[in-house]
Amino acid sequence: RKEVEQDPGPFNVPEGATVAFNCTYSNSASQSFFWYRQDCRKEPKLLMSVYSSGNEDGRFTAQLNRASQYISLLIRDSKLSDSATYLCVVTLSSARQLTFGSGTQLTVLP
Amino acid sequence: NAGVTQTPKFQVLKTGQSMTLQCAQDMNHNSMYWYRQDPGMGLRLIYYSASEGTTDKGEVPNGYNVSRLNKREFSLRLESAAPSQTSVYFCASSDWWGDNEQFFGPGTRLTVL
Numbered sequence: 001r002k003e004v005e006q007d008p009g010p011f012n013v014p015e016g017a018t019v020a021f022n023c024t025y026s027n028s029a030s031q032s033f034f035w036y037r038q039d040c041r042k043e044p045k046l047l048m049s050v051y052s053s054g055n056e057d058g059r060f061t062a063q064l065n066r067a068s069q070y071i072s073l074l075i076r077d078s079k080l081s082d083s084a085t086y087l088c089v090v091t092l093s094s095a096r097q098l099t100f101g102s103g104t105q106l107t108v109l110p
Numbered sequence: 111n112a113g114v115t116q117t118p119k120f121q122v123l124k125t126g127q128s129m130t131l132q133c134a135q136d137m138n139h140n141s142m143y144w145y146r147q148d149p150g151m152g153l154r155l156i157y158y159s160a161s162e163g164t165t166d167k168g169e170v171p172n173g174y175n176v177s178r179l180n181k182r183e184f185s186l187r188l189e190s191a192a193p194s195q196t197s198v199y200f201c202a203s204s205d206w207w208g209d210n211e212q213f214f215g216p217g218t219r220l221t222v223l
Contacts, residue, residue: 004152032210041217043216044200044214046210046212087152097155098212101152
């Protein structure tokens with residue numbers, strides 16, 4: 001079983017739609033959680049951290065469910081520029097290394 | 111600031127050839143990393159350097175060596191390339207070891223025939 005699992009998609013949604021991605025992680029000792037964004041043939045960039053209480057950054061909302069070992073990313077009012085691959089990332093406090101999921105591809109259609 | 115730069119951007123090698131991928135950062139970061147990205151696999155850590163003068167193996171170190179030349183530069187060497195090393199290689203840096211935000215270079219697309 002992969003340490004971090006994501007639905008690869010692709011998710012194709014119209015502009016203005018709301019879309020949600022889930023990610024599950026296998027190690028209950030995972031400490032920190034993030035979403036990175038990777039545009040086609042580009043490098044990954046940090047989108048947002050995920051806190052236990054949930055957090056919001058504009059149109060983006062991230063949630064963490066430790067009991068079920070999953071995190072989610074909600075994008076409201078999708079824009080064409082949101083088209084990218086979204087990478088779920090977790091760390092163990094002991095290892096202090098980022099463990100990446102394989103990503104979920106989103107295409108926002110005009 | 112250029113951030114993290116990598117050379118070359120593309121490379122084609124024959125099996126058994128060697129090459130070095132170069133990485134440099136101008137953010138005065140202490141920690142640097144090398145990842146490979148394969149379809150359906152996510153990014154996997156090859157080697158890292160928590161601070162200048164130290165290097166450690168990551169998840170998939172076999173077939174690679176690294177050198178932390180100075181605080182700015184971290185190179186990755188393939189001594190005898192194999193087709194299984196065909197991948198996209200990303201270098202990254204962070205302010206300190208364990209810092210959760212890593213800054214990535216643009217990547218090197220390597221094909222081994």
